[in-house]
Amino acid sequence: MLSKKVIFAASLALGLVANFCPSVYSVETVELGKTRLTSGISGKGALSVAEIKKFLADPRNHVELAVTLPEGLAAGASAIYIPEDNPLTRAKIELGRQLYFDKRLSGDGTVSCANCHSPSTGYGANTQFGVGVKGQTGNRNSPVSFNRILSKAQFWDGRADSLEAQAIGPMANPIEMGNTHEAVVKLIGSNEGYRIQFEKIFGKKPDITLAGKAIAAFERTIVTGPSPYDLYEPVRRLLESFPEELADLDELKTEDPDLYKQFTELKTVSDRYPMSEEAKRGRDLFFSQKSNCSACHVGANFADELYHNLGVGMEAANPDLGRYSETKQEKDKGAFKTPTLRNIAQTAPYMHDGSQATLEEVVEWYAKGGHPNPNLSDKIKKLDLTAQDKKDLVEFMKALTGPLPEMETARLPQ
DSSP: OHHHHHHHHHHHHHHHHHHHOOGSSEEEEEEESSOSSSOOOSSSBBBBBBHHHHHOOOGGGGGGEEEOTTTTTGGGGGGGGOOTOOOOOOHHHHHHHHHOOOOSSSSSSSSOOOGGGGGTTTTBBBSOOOOOOOOOOOSSOOOOOSSEEEEESSSSSBBSSSSHHHHGGGGTTTTTOOOHHHHHHHHHHHOHHHHHHHHHHHSSOOOHHHHHHHHHHHHHTTOOOOHHHHHHHHHHHHHHHOOTGGGOOOHHHHOOOOOOOHHHHHHHHHHHHHHHHHHHHHHHHHHHTTTGGGTOOOOOTTOOOOOOOTTTTTSSSSOOHHHHHHHGGGGGBBBBEEOOOTTTGGGGGGGTTOBBSSSHHHHHHHTTTOOTTTOOOOTTTOOOHHHHHHHHHHHHTTTOOOOOOOOOOOOOOO
């Protein structure tokens, strides 16, 4: 009978094989945000066919990836959605990255997905409405394209039932990318660098559905890393659970060295990216019934993935009816999808119509109870907040800002 040491050694050996020869296994596990997935094929300048072929020849780039999420966001792992017919691989993610940043996919060669969802502006756009070809604008603010791995339905009104469907919509929208799906497929098929990637990754010639799958695979890897809130939260829980013991660290070091080590290690990490006292107060207020913020901004991604009427824009003669346009249900009039609060400080302006320029304005809107209308959400009520309360809530939302993955934006097939 094998000893435990022999079994352990064998397990380590198998782990090494999995790390260095992933083609031996059908799945490799990676942590999004930490693993190098979006930094492009190594090199500089336009991607040559030779570089692409070399990348595609590496079997490691075709192994299916099982994913874990960064600290903080990982608490929402049960909501991860990757369709069975669109598993993640490094090669597919890389193809999606190229398509995402390629302006040639638009009708006049001036607009890519990244124009409205740019890394430089927090994967949203700092304009009231998205700006498309010939400077045209729509009537809605650009939603962020990060943490989409935790979401099925897309757009403010949920009209796309998947990220795959969402990815190809703007290409054929005359205001956004101003092209046709047929023209996009023709362009991709005429580019050897793109064509050989589609044939290797999907075993087929390019088509618009496969382009959507590649872009969706790429977007699922864009996730927010640990924020000051995430790093402080385990410290806060320990302080709440062991208030007396942690009151005297010198004594704790002798009496309970394990707790001392756990607390000091967590606090050291948190102190590198500290939450202010205002943000800590804001955190307590955010999760309280006094503010009721967490009624909708809930879970690891601070979004319930549901649709609510906040009264935004409902004073107009012909208001945007949001979700109602898709469902035709009375309850959905003026209802829009709850956005994530992750990295919210980077993605102004706010609300579906970009009508609120700052987080301070957003807090004021909620405090006054929104704009009265027959379909106002029952979660929206006037709030009894002091001026300091409002400042604290803003500071807490700022503390939800975490790092985003390293991103290559320029290397595209020549």
